[in-house]
Amino acid sequence: MGVARRSCTRPIQLDLPLLACLVTVLGVCAARSEAPRGVAVPFVFDPSATCDPRCQHAGICIRNNTCFCSRGYEGETCQYATCYPKCKNGGECLRPGKCRCPPGFGGKYCHKVKCDTGCWNGGDCIAVNGVAKCICPSSWTGSKCQEAICPQGCRNGGSCVAPGICSCLDGWLGGACHMAVCHRPCLNGGKCVSPNTCRCRPLYFGPRCEERKMY
Structure with a gap:
């Protein structure tokens, strides 16, 4: 079984016996595991076939203008990479298993909402009408949940x-x-109404309400 796997990934040569061997092994590998997207197996292989445009990403031209794609690629010329699971939220599959995510999303398959600046103080980043936004706990607000309430x-x-x-x-x-704080207390029932400022009761006056009016 180890020899069969190495044969599946060996670089393709141009001599006919090796191509025939490669096609046979490809058929066995595809039948035992995940078949590449493209033509169904088993298939008829024409060693003199030509494909124009040429098969990409190590795809094999098995009949005229018919490509057999290697695992992770699909399309008429094997030009499209495939990601499984598929890229979500508008992500683009760059190569097998690798997604390029749009702004506001992250994770291997763009399945996670991502706020660029992060969410502070226990906020959760979620998508609101397709836009990443922090949802804050009841005691915090602001774009990043950075402002206390x-x-x-x-x-x-x-x-x-x-x-x-x-x-x-x-x-x-x-x-x-x-x-208010008055460093020197107000006297005679006076009240501190602003820093170091007393409001006095009737009959009293002075900075600390310390003097009594005389009639």
Whole structure:
């Protein structure tokens, strides 16, 4: 059996005895495994046959203008490579088992949707109307799922850095950056309303509401 396989792939010679041997072995190999696409086996071989245009990719001219294609090729002159499974999503078979994929698809047979920049933070790349797109988890958004979502919002110049978490500017605190910070506390019931700024109750005034009005 090992000799038969080597004979199937041996370069074709022009002498008649070797061609006859090659055709016999080809018939046995095709019958035992996957038959090349083309003429059915067994077939009549004409050693004086000519094919114009010539058979490509190691195909054999067995009758006038009739090619017997090697495994992985098909067509009248064996000009087309075949991929199994077939290339998907508009992919092109370049050579046996090798697909060239269109933008947005990847994998050996173009069966995987591919987002060029990738999908971050657990996003899934899927095809939407033939276009690769990231579908993000509920707490992320953006073309790559790179932007966190803070349902409460981030106020006073704060930015959302993770789901539900704001990064606040100096002078602000809180889940939504809504709490001002006064480094020196407001007195007499005063309230810190912006960084280091107190709003005083009636009868009081001053930077920290430390002074009482006199009537």
